[in-house]
Amino acid sequence: MARVSTTNELVSLIKLTDFSMRNTNLFEHLAESVRDSEKFAECKQFIQHGSVSVYEHSVAVARMSFAFAETFKFSDKQSLVRAALLHDFFLYDWHVPERMWSLHGWTHPVTAANNARRYFNVTDKEWSLIRTHMWPYTLLHPPKYREGWIICLADKIVSLEETLFRRCPRSTCLPPPRLGAISENRR
Numbered sequence: 001m002a003r004v005s006t007t008n009e010l011v012s013l014i015k016l017t018d019f020s021m022r023n024t025n026l027f028e029h030l031a032e033s034v035r036d037s038e039k040f041a042e043c044k045q046f047i048q049h050g051s052v053s054v055y056e057h058s059v060a061v062a063r064m065s066f067a068f069a070e071t072f073k074f075s076d077k078q079s080l081v082r083a084a085l086l087h088d089f090f091l092y093d094w095h096v097p098e099r100m101w102s103l104h105g106w107t108h109p110v111t112a113a114n115n116a117r118r119y120f121n122v123t124d125k126e127w128s129l130i131r132t133h134m135w136p137y138t139l140l141h142p143p144k145y146r147e148g149w150i151i152c153l154a155d156k157i158v159s160l161e162e163t164l165f166r167r168c169p170r171s172t173c174l175p176p177p178r179l180g181a182i183s184e185n186r187r
């Protein structure tokens with residue numbers, strides 16, 4: 001029985017991605033310039049984990065980061081929300097065989113940060129928040145700002161929830177066809 005209880009508590013913790021925010025209007029205001037753009041909508045073409053698109057994953061990370069920032073009363077919520085939305089803005093399918101064996105895990109933070117600068121003119125701080133979100137995977141690049149630690153943590157929790165609970169059979173989980181060329185979005 002103790003094991004069942006522990007499992008349920010773990011599920012509840014991971015399902016934090018379902019929590020609601022107190023200040024939804026502020027989140028909507030901070031998110032809309034990126035989230036509602038045509039360029040960011042391209043993330044809907046690519047799968048991140050299981051059946052979850054990069055778009056859906058990024059919005060979930062932004063929502064959780066914002067809720068953490070509210071809890072800890074961070075002031076710079078604008079940079080936090082923009083960077084969280086753009087943290088995986090790499091614009092390619094990393095599940096194709098040639099990429100699965102590549103250095104995607106190490107290189108995509110830089111690709112996403114450079115794409116964010118190219119298409120959304122992010123600040124140096126926002127660029128850094130995106131660049132460091134994969135720590136400790138990118139061991140030599142830890143977050144420089146406390147907003148970076150929040151995005152890093154939210155990304156891990158959301159990714160775990162998606163990997164454990166949003167899986168689907170490979171035959172029914174193929175990514176939708178891509179519209180853009182990979183090389184166009186990489187620097």
Ligand SMILES: [Fe+2]
Nearest residue numbers: 087088108134
């Ligand atoms: Fe990432």
Ligand SMILES: [Fe+2]
Nearest residue numbers: 057087088155
């Ligand atoms: Fe992510």
